[in-house]
Amino acid sequence: MSRKASENVEYTLRSLSNLMGEKRRRQPDGSAGSSAAAAGERSLIAAESCSSINSQASGGELERAARRQFQQDETPGFVYVLSVFSALGGFLFGYDTGVVSGALLLLKRELNLGALWQELLVSSTVGAAALSALAGGVLNGLWGRRPCILLSSCFFIAGAALLAAAQDKETLLGGRIVVGLGIGVASMTVPVYIAEVAPPHLRGRLVTINTLFITGGQFFASVIDGAFSYLAKDGWRYMLGLSAVPAIIQFFGFLFLPESPRWLIQKGQTQKARRILSQIRGNQTIDEEYDSIKNNIEEEEKEVGAAGPVICRMLTYPPTRRALIVGCGLQMFQQLSGINTVMYYSATILQMSGVQDDSRAIWLAAVTAFTNFLFTLVGVWLVEKVGRRKLTLGSLTGTTVALIILALGFLLSAQISPRVTLNPTDPSGQNSTCTNYSYCNGCMLDPDCGLCYRLNKSNVVESSCVPVKKESTMAAAWGRCSNETRFKREELFWAYNFCPTPYSWTTLLGLILYLVFFAPGMGPMPWTVNSEIHPLWARSTGNACSSGVNWIFNVLVSLTFLHTAEYLTYYGAFFLYAGFAGMGLIFIYGCLPETKGKKLEEIESLFENRLCTCGISDSDEGRYIEYIRVKGSNYHLSDNDASDVE
């Protein structure tokens, strides 16, 4: 146990025995509790659950009284207001990354965009987000959290305006880069800000709400995509420009919202920090929290020294180095588990499973995004109940199994891939590689080709592999499947990117399981854990690095997916992601400590031991110490019990 933690125990046990003595002394008239409260006495009670405190009966009574008292002390609504306003940054992150796919469908027709420009408009945002997340660390340290959130909303507003008014593709590219800069700064600042203003027992839940807003933004974007897809002219302007609305709300909201008190204390603005701390803690005494933050900063400065760039100090000081590895590792494995590929690929997976109507694809993507959102909500509910570690481990285990099922689904469909039975010739006389494939599997892996076929009961007959239309993947470039309305009337089917098989339900099952398991844990926990594992002096830089890693792996995985699928086939690609997820599981099992209910200032001590011994601390769980606030003091809830007292 760290020195600080043991001091806490000593202090709180002393408070307990004082209080019990007080109680015994005053018991005859039964006025102990009320007179203490009337005198405004604020104190901490610690109850060591398996300790040998003799007077267990009165201890239990006291504990119950303290618990009742604690339940009456509500967390001030102001903390929720701060969290929701900052989580608008998460909403914009989700909206702007999600909306582009629908906008591109319209843009590529209107501005005649080729594949390269489409690629550029998608990946420029993610690339800019990676860079600005890294730079955001320096800005957060220098300016504070609030100016960074204001800066990100300015980027979002300017980007949305540029995009909505764009007359050419170059302006569009500029707008997407500006939006990316906003996403990067927001993605690293918002979780830190929420973690710093939240009380310990609600911190996990409030930071996880940010990811709920991310997935909510993605879902909202897909609905907007669906709604405006019918507006062939200028529909994309509304899709891309609408994000200005939440950005403006956030900007004006934050003009009136305060800076993080932790950052202010670090910068020596102690009066202001105290004022804000009392504002966000309502009627609770802030002395202990304030002292603990201040002492912690002073101790850290003594231990680590204040000279040299933060990243060098982090790398040379073992606890922060370990925390950095854990944080970046979590973000890397989040992306390597293929979330964005699965989301991107969901429409095809659903089509494979028998949904033949192409116009529904966009709405199907909305269903996927909604599932992701819904199960992130489960994460918000679970995070303070089961803790970060168990939630992440459970989620990644399920995700790995789901990826294996997805891969098996693709494997089955490749194994029983239908034969190509017809070989029509290109009317223009050109030689197409498509007509050389003898099985659907080869045809589906070639991005230029698709399968045109008829169904006899559930068997594929009269199939041919032909080039896909350049403007839309919904039909063939020539032949029987080149006119959508005609081929549907003639009961022909067109499969692009997939092969019709009776086992496609396996991939559908894999997709559903994937989202159900990924969304509550692996989606939000990397952000939540990163916001709490770094000490104050290293928090901005630590979060900048881990968010940067998230964005870099996001680009890598999405840019390489199609090539990976071409070289390794689809099932190979999903087995590869399952392999990464399996490695992530080992990493998390060994290295991720439980941070639930701990004060931000205590978390550093979890990284004092060698890396990958964190799992061992689990065994301490049976012997927990519980701090319960009696009227207004700062408190520290036990790991096991936070849910009981909310």
Ligand SMILES: O[C@H]1[C@H](O)[C@@H](O)[C@H](O)[C@@H](O)[C@H]1O
């Ligand atoms: O946590 C989020 C969330 O899971 C999103 O759905 C995903 O698109 C992001 O890449 C991820 O960072």
